[in-house]
Amino acid sequence: MTQETISTKAVITPAEMLEHWQGHRRLTRRVIEAFPEKELFSFSVGGMRPFSELALEMIAMGMPGIDGMLTGKWSTFEAIYEGGRPTTKEALLALWDELTEKLNRLWPEIPAERFHEVDVAFGQYEGTIQFTLFYFVDNEIHHRGQGYVYLRALGIEPPPFWDRA
Numbered sequence: 001m002t003q004e005t006i007s008t009k010a011v012i013t014p015a016e017m018l019e020h021w022q023g024h025r026r027l028t029r030r031v032i033e034a035f036p037e038k039e040l041f042s043f044s045v046g047g048m049r050p051f052s053e054l055a056l057e058m059i060a061m062g063m064p065g066i067d068g069m070l071t072g073k074w075s076t077f078e079a080i081y082e083g084g085r086p087t088t089k090e091a092l093l094a095l096w097d098e099l100t101e102k103l104n105r106l107w108p109e110i111p112a113e114r115f116h117e118v119d120v121a122f123g124q125y126e127g128t129i130q131f132t133l134f135y136f137v138d139n140e141i142h143h144r145g146q147g148y149v150y151l152r153a154l155g156i157e158p159p160p161f162w163d164r165a
Contacts, residue, residue: 014115017133018107022100023164024140028058029096030159031147037089045146045153052092054143056085061136062099065121066106069114069129074122 032040032055041052060080068074086092115130125132151158
């Protein structure tokens with residue numbers, strides 16, 4: 001094989017990448033669901049933020065992030081809070097589900113070559129779109145791990161980490 005042949009073979013397609021990300025998102029949703037209402041918004045360990053805040057951070061990156069990946073126009077994280085921050089598990093899950101639908105709707109519109117373009121996400125993080133996307137997934141995995149610690153500290157068995165169905 002020549003270098004040109006190797007470089008044109010995709011390890012993962014855009015559709016497979018979306019499914020990978022959405023698999024992580026399905027698991028994180030189950031972590032949100034596992035929390036008792038009060039503890040979702042108040043419980044923390046070692047001064048870390050409550051899990052609702054961590055979930056909101058994921059949403060705050062993903063909502064404008066999909067628009068930025070598609071168009072190159074990046075709004076701020078705070079734009080999703082214009083209607084106020086959710087104060088119930090039901091409202092948080094509704095916002096989570098809204099992002100799920102938005103990702104599924106807009107993702108197919110992202111041209112494949114866009115993933116290799118350099119952009120400045122949110123006006124401050126320069127890198128390729130695929131780098132930014134991997135950061136979104138890595139950040140979610142990191143914060144979901146914190147959620148697992150919180151659930152275990154509360155005496156609640158978290159969902160299996162490997163089950164992203």
